[in-house]
Amino acid sequence: MTSEMGADALKATRRPRTDALRNREHLLAAAKAVFSVGGPDASLEAVARRAGVGIGTLYRHFPTREALFEAVYRREVEQLADLAERLRADAAPVEALRRWLRSNVEFVATKKGMAAALALAAPGSSELSAYSMERLTAAVGMLLERAAAAGEIRGDIGPEDLLRTLVGMCIIHDRPGWQASVLRLVDVFVDGLRHGVRTALPPPR
Amino acid sequence: MTSEMGADALKATRRPRTDALRNREHLLAAAKAVFSVGGPDASLEAVARRAGVGIGTLYRHFPTREALFEAVYRREVEQLADLAERLRADAAPVEALRRWLRSNVEFVATKKGMAAALALAAPGSSELSAYSMERLTAAVGMLLERAAAAGEIRGDIGPEDLLRTLVGMCIIHDRPGWQASVLRLVDVFVDGLRHGVRTALPPPR
DNA sequence: TGCAAAACGGAGGCTGCCTCCGCATACTCT
């Protein structure tokens, strides 16, 4: 606690062992594969087996199922966030929003079970996927606000709502050709956003 | 197969024992309660315990988790289908559609974990909830077609898509006040449906 | 009243979750 640990105690901790890093990578790759097929309830022991490590090792690296999830998706989420940034520069407000949503559909398409996993994760444990939701919310929120500021869409729809709607649209589909349906739904929704700006508020009741 | 079973063989089978009927009711009530709290992965043994029957009895009545699910929801689904029928008589096409969707949100609001359960059930086993989906699809499809035939909404959105979108909108929400958000989302979507009818097809890309 | 069909219920085998701890290994310091 005192003496030689001194000032650099924070960074002086030994850097992780190479085998630990290697195993961590193996686990992430295995988890991605297993969850993609088996969905959110896939066996963690199967993940460990596939990664070629013991179950104990899995739990040391990722103490909870949710922690593993979040780690797997962190990178993918980054990509989506970056895409939003790029679209902001490249496209007109509403069009950028529309394209981002469409890209999201394609992204989900490659994941199968993962969409459900992510969706269920959010409400399940309050801790889980805080990062992912936060990042995506910020990304889409930026696009939303820009379009709203430009007066092109109604301004009372929040980024969380939009994200949830999107996830919901994707979550059930498993039959071939579902992507076309969802893309159409996205267009309908975006049209609805634009429409709302004209009539101020839609007739209640 | 022949002789005295004769013509009324179909109805001549002994009618179910009273205890069997009673236990079945108990199981359905228990399942509704347990699933509402614990979500789709709640313990079936907990359901049996709550119903005051053995686990074997549960499995005899409902051979699979999905069968139990479907049975629980059959009645609730009926109510929604009936509502669609009533709205058809009472409201203008688009307004009927909007109200039905809004009622659905309120319905889901009282179920908590059940929404996720239903959503996950559909893709999980091909057999499951066939009835429910079919019934609701028919109900909302009727409203959709009526509005489309009246030329008030675009015609290329199917009832399944609409249902999935709706479920998706509801699925994540757990915080207080979420209903208001979802009701707004529903309005946005309906606006989008109406808007689409004017511009024929939205600009792709 | 008697008896067979129908239903009951829980023991038991299986799998997955997660913890715990003795053993192996890779850094660090001399």
Place this chain on the structure above:
DNA sequence: AGAGTATGCGGAGGCAGCCTCCGTTTTGCA
């Protein structure tokens, strides 16, 4: 280079839930 030790490994084991199977009990019909 060598030794010492923190760090990581991995699986055994306890627990809970899933589902099956079968001996026992109950009920309805004759």
